[in-house]
Amino acid sequence: xxxxxxxxxxxxxxxxxxxxxxxxxxxxxxxxxxxxxxxxxxxxxxxxxxxxxxxxxxxxxxxxxxxxxxxxxxxxxxxxxxxxxxxxxxxxxxxxxxxxxxxxxxxxxxxxxxxxxxxxxxxxxxxxxxxxxxxxxxxxxxxxxxxxxxxxxxxxxxxxxxxxxxxxxxxxxxxxxxxxxxxxxxxxxxxxxxxxxxxxxxxxxxxxxxxxxxxxxxxxxxxxxxxxxxxxxxxxxxxxxxxxxxxxxxxxxxxxxxxxxxxxxxxxxxxxxxxxxxxxxxxxxxxxxxxxxxxxxxxxxxxxxxxxxxxxxxxxxxxxxxxxxxxxxxxxxxxxxxxxxxxxxxxxxxxxxxxxxxxxxxxxxxxxxxxxxxxxxxxxxxxxxxxxxxxxxxxxxxxxxxxxxxxxxxxxxxxxxxxxxxxxxxxxxxxxxxxxxxxxxxxxxxxxxxxxxxxxxxxxxxxxxxxxxxxxxxxxxx
RNA sequence: GGCCCCGUCGUCUAGUCUGGCCUAGGACACCAGGUUUUCAUCCUGGCAACAGGGGUUCAAAUCCCCUCGGGGUCACCA
Numbered sequence: 001x002x003x004x005x006x007x008x009x010x011x012x013x014x015x016x017x018x019x020x021x022x023x024x025x026x027x028x029x030x031x032x033x034x035x036x037x038x039x040x041x042x043x044x045x046x047x048x049x050x051x052x053x054x055x056x057x058x059x060x061x062x063x064x065x066x067x068x069x070x071x072x073x074x075x076x077x078x079x080x081x082x083x084x085x086x087x088x089x090x091x092x093x094x095x096x097x098x099x100x101x102x103x104x105x106x107x108x109x110x111x112x113x114x115x116x117x118x119x120x121x122x123x124x125x126x127x128x129x130x131x132x133x134x135x136x137x138x139x140x141x142x143x144x145x146x147x148x149x150x151x152x153x154x155x156x157x158x159x160x161x162x163x164x165x166x167x168x169x170x171x172x173x174x175x176x177x178x179x180x181x182x183x184x185x186x187x188x189x190x191x192x193x194x195x196x197x198x199x200x201x202x203x204x205x206x207x208x209x210x211x212x213x214x215x216x217x218x219x220x221x222x223x224x225x226x227x228x229x230x231x232x233x234x235x236x237x238x239x240x241x242x243x244x245x246x247x248x249x250x251x252x253x254x255x256x257x258x259x260x261x262x263x264x265x266x267x268x269x270x271x272x273x274x275x276x277x278x279x280x281x282x283x284x285x286x287x288x289x290x291x292x293x294x295x296x297x298x299x300x301x302x303x304x305x306x307x308x309x310x311x312x313x314x315x316x317x318x319x320x321x322x323x324x325x326x327x328x329x330x331x332x333x334x335x336x337x338x339x340x341x342x343x344x345x346x347x348x349x350x351x352x353x354x355x356x357x358x359x360x361x362x363x364x365x366x367x368x369x370x371x372x373x374x375x376x377x378x379x380x381x382x383x384x385x386x387x388x389x390x391x392x393x394x395x396x397x398x399x400x401x402x403x404x405x406x407x408x409x410x411x412x413x414x415x416x417x418x419x420x421x422x423x424x425x426x427x428x429x430x431x432x433x434x435x436x437x438x439x440x441x442x443x444x445x446x447x448x449x450x451x452x453x454x455x456x457x458x459x460x461x462x463x464x465x466x467x468x469x470x471x472x473x474x475x476x477x478x
Numbered sequence: 479g480g481c482c483c484c485g486u487c488g489u490c491u492a493g494u495c496u497g498g499c500c501u502a503g504g505a506c507a508c509c510a511g512g513u514u515u516u517c518a519u520c521c522u523g524g525c526a527a528c529a530g531g532g533g534u535u536c537a538a539a540u541c542c543c544c545u546c547g548g549g550g551u552c553a554c555c556a
Contacts, residue, residue: 014556049555114554130480131552156554174483175495183481183552191554198556222482222551245484245549252548283490283505290492291504310484310491313549317489320506330519366519424515442515454517 005212007039011072012202012216014046015058018263021316022217022247022255024068025281029244030215031070032282032297032304042209043075045086046202048195053088064264067274068281069297074209082209087201094196097204097234098157098189106233107189110137111148111155132185133158157190159200159230167225172213172242172306179225187226199223203230206239215242215306218313219254242306245285246313255316271344271372272321276328280321284314294327326369337361344375346382360464363456377455381464386451386473395447396477407434408445409474412467419463448477 011027013019019027034041043065047053062076074080084090101107112133121131138160148155165181189200196204206214221243231238249259261267267277278297288295288303295303329337338361342349349357360381364374380386388396395401411430412420420426431441446453449461449470462470 012556016556046556052555117554125479128479177482179482185552188554193554195554197554202556217550218483219550220556223556225482243483248549250489254550280490285490287491289504293490293505307495312484314491315489317506320490323506326519364518367517427515438515446516450516452517456517458515 005210007034007037008042008210008212009034009039009215010042010044010206010209010211011070012044012046012205013061014049014052015054015061016049016052017057018265019061019064020255020262021264021281022262024064024264025247025284026215026217026244027065027070028068028278028281029242029286029304029309031072032301033213033215033306034073035301036304039212040073041071042080042082042211043072043085044205044209045076045088046198047086047088048198048201050088050193050195060265064268067268068264068278069274087205090201090205093204093208094201097200098196101159101189101233102157104233106160107157108138108160109140109145109149109155110158110186110188111140111153112136113154133187135160135186138186154192156188156192158186159189159226159233161186161229165229165232167228169221169224169228170238170240171221172240173245173309173311174221174243177221177224181225181229184225184229199226200230203227203234203236207231207234207236211239213240213242213306215244218243218246242309245310247284248313248315250315252313252315259316260318271370271374273325273328273340273371276321276325279328280324283320284316285310294324322369329368329371330366332365334358334362334365337365340371341374344372346375346379348382356464359460363460363464367454367456380450380452385476386448388447388451388477389453391453392447392451395443395453398444401444404434404436404441404444405448405474405477408441409471412462412474413471418467419459423459423462444477445474448474 009030011023011030013023013027031041033039043062045058047058058076065072072078074082075085098107102109110133117133120134124131137155137158161184162181167179167181167184169177169179171177187199188197190196205211224241224243228238247255249255251259255262261270264277268274275296278300279295282295282300283293286300286304286309288299288308292299332340335358338357341361345360352360360378364377367377368374407430408427411426415426427441427445428438431438442458443453446455446458446461449458449465455461456464465473
């Protein structure tokens with residue numbers, strides 16, 4: 001674990017779906033680690049499952065990573081000296097290793113049908129034994145093997161797991177993890193269709209790409225012994241590992257679609273600020289110190305250390321995520337916020353000038369949790385007539401409201417400049433004159449103007465609505 | 479079930495390696511006040527945890543053992 005190799009880490013998604021929250025965090029940790037140490041962050045596509053791969057998935061993964069701001073130094077679109085970066089294009093590399101293994105005897109051909117193996121394992125389970133391939137083909141005579149090969153009998157290639165060795169995993173998060181080789185079965189290295197499997201490609205690639213640290217999810221810890229044994233058979237040095245804890249759903253189990261959105265993209269599409277998402281992901285299993293909860297990508301990089309990653313799983317807590325989103329928005333300048341809000345605004349904003357838009361951004365800022373919220377929140381500014389919600393309707397139907405509204409309308413009609421300066425004082429005065437509490441006036445006015453009982457200060461609403469529209473709404477609402 | 483990993487407030491976590499500064503800190507959520515023309519923001523305060531049991535030690539959240547609990551994994555998926 002004493003490292004002097006240059007830091008080279010990779011994130012290796014398989015293009016069989018969108019980028020999962022857990023995967024995004026793994027990518028973030030890898031990225032932060034590389035950036036912290038001036039190392040190289042590699043993106044490698046693990047597309048050995050030809051059945052389930054799709055270009056669409058690949059595209060969405062790349063775009064989700066860009067959205068988070070995780071740029072890679074080698075990989076799709078940028079190249080690099082250790083490519084190709086898609087496993088499907090690396091067959092020559094795998095073939096060479098397979099030949100070596102076959103020659104040296106740590107790989108062997110297995111002609112057992114899937115049916116036989118399944119039945120075998122089923123039987124073992126019934127006997128309460130651990131299901132495991134029985135190595136029926138391990139000692140197959142060369143002659144027989146060649147003969148069956150010649151007639152084209154389908155087969156896989158398995159790894160001959162050594163009998164009594166110990167696989168030691170040096171893990172920066174968990175310390176040394178030890179597994180006896182008897183616990184590992186003779187796993188399939190090459191499928192019957194000729195395509196090698198994950199555990200094999202992963203090792204060949206990590207070695208060839210000179211990966212120094214394998215930072216990945218804890219679900220991979222269980223098959224790391226297979227990889228460690230393979231490195232040994234190959235005579236290659238193993239990388240350091242860091243198995244990061246799982247992200248859990250509300251049920252305490254590995255986060256899955258049951259619990260909510262698990263694709264990073266879904267969050268982007270709902271208007272979550274990317275920097276809040278990154279901050280939140282960084283808070284799951286990692287911490288800068290005993291009190292920092294809000295931090296930027298740069299701050300995370302500056303403080304990143306594998307030793308500061310937890311061992312235990314973390315529940316995906318949307319309350320905190322939402323708070324972080326609101327906090328991110330609140331700390332933005334009007335100009336920045338407006339730019340981020342633009343995609344969510346009603347197309348009617350085209351008619352509006354810059355000052356108007358800035359005011360809109362400013363007065364909704366502290367009320368927003370997501371950029372996407374602005375759409376619904378500001379809808380009343382763009383529609384022809386307001387549809388009062390339940391509470392607003394109630395406020396509008398109270399006794400004397402009609403008089404109040406027309407009174408305020410008349411009052412405002414008489415104002416020269418717009419928005420009315422000292423609007424609040426004006427209303428206060430008018431309310432006093434008519435022996436009404438300020439609230440008695442403000443509430444129905446707000447209901448008439450916006451259709452709800454909440455929102456920005458009425459002075460801002462008046463400004464955004466304009467004089468004609470404001471007066472029309474007051475007169476129309478009775 | 480086998481193997482492996484993990485176990486501090488409801489949640490995210492600091493503290494654990496290198497025992498004492500921990501009467502266990504921060505944040506979210508929640509509750510109570512305050513500011514405020516509404517909502518929201520903001521401010522103040524409160525609630526709330528070392529899974530349990532044994533050791534070791536002058537001293538244990540921190541070291542050791544056991545128990546219990548949770549999770550991951552047991553594919554020709556990654």
